[in-house]
Amino acid sequence: MRAKDIMTTPVHVVWQNAPIESAAELMTGKAVTALPVVDAQGALVGIVSEGDLLWHRVPGDPSAHLRRDVDMAPQRRPGTVAEVMAKDPYTATPDLDVADIAEVMLRHDIRSLPVVEGREVIGIISRRDILRAMVRSDDVLAQDVQHRLDEYADGAHVWTATVHEGVATVTGQFLNDTQRAVVTVLARTVPGVSAVTVEETTAS
Numbered sequence: 001m002r003a004k005d006i007m008t009t010p011v012h013v014v015w016q017n018a019p020i021e022s023a024a025e026l027m028t029g030k031a032v033t034a035l036p037v038v039d040a041q042g043a044l045v046g047i048v049s050e051g052d053l054l055w056h057r058v059p060g061d062p063s064a065h066l067r068r069d070v071d072m073a074p075q076r077r078p079g080t081v082a083e084v085m086a087k088d089p090y091t092a093t094p095d096l097d098v099a100d101i102a103e104v105m106l107r108h109d110i111r112s113l114p115v116v117e118g119r120e121v122i123g124i125i126s127r128r129d130i131l132r133a134m135v136r137s138d139d140v141l142a143q144d145v146q147h148r149l150d151e152y153a154d155g156a157h158v159w160t161a162t163v164h165e166g167v168a169t170v171t172g173q174f175l176n177d178t179q180r181a182v183v184t185v186l187a188r189t190v191p192g193v194s195a196v197t198v199e200e201t202t203a204s
Contacts, residue, residue, distance in 0.1 A: 001191050007125045032124075033111065047085060090108060093115070139163075142161050144191075158172055167195045168190070168193045184196050
């Protein structure tokens with residue numbers, strides 16, 4: 001399973017010089033938790049999250065002025081996305097394996113990962129996207145694999161698909177190695193399928 005199989009597209013992006021209020025409005029209006037940040041040419045330059053937008057905007061300790069050790073010098077509040085975004089974010093390419101994406105997310109505590117071609121953002125993947133794709137029952141996976149195989153066979157039930165613990169088994173007859181390879185790829189691209197075995201039956 002690849003990034004392009006589960007990424008959200010089209011993706012909502014925000015300009016680096018946009019006011020923080022605009023980014024917050026877009027984020028809440030589209031019900032997303034992070035936005036890729038682009039420059040004037042549309043190239044990815046960062047990513048901004050809900051936490052980033054709250055930086056310096058949550059009211060401080062109201063009793064802070066009572067403590068002498070507190071520096072009371074006023075601080076300028078950030079106004080643009082570029083001032084609070086995370087620069088040079090980790091990214092994924094469309095063909096990157098989802099397992100590799102999940103590893104990067106967990107290792108670096110990342111919740112959203114832009115998918116890029118060059119520096120152009122073509123999608124975004126969140127932990128929720130991976131969870132939704134990976135945590136599916138074997139019965140659901142088998143139905144999905146079977147549907148793809150039947151479509152490839154123009155609606156005929158040529159092969160039978162079963163799934164056990166995420167591993168798909170396709171049973172049937174194949175005209176040649178090319179058809180066998182295509183069937184294997186079709187089954188492998190179903191989100192949640194971890195591996196595919198093919199068992200060829202003999203003609204009765």
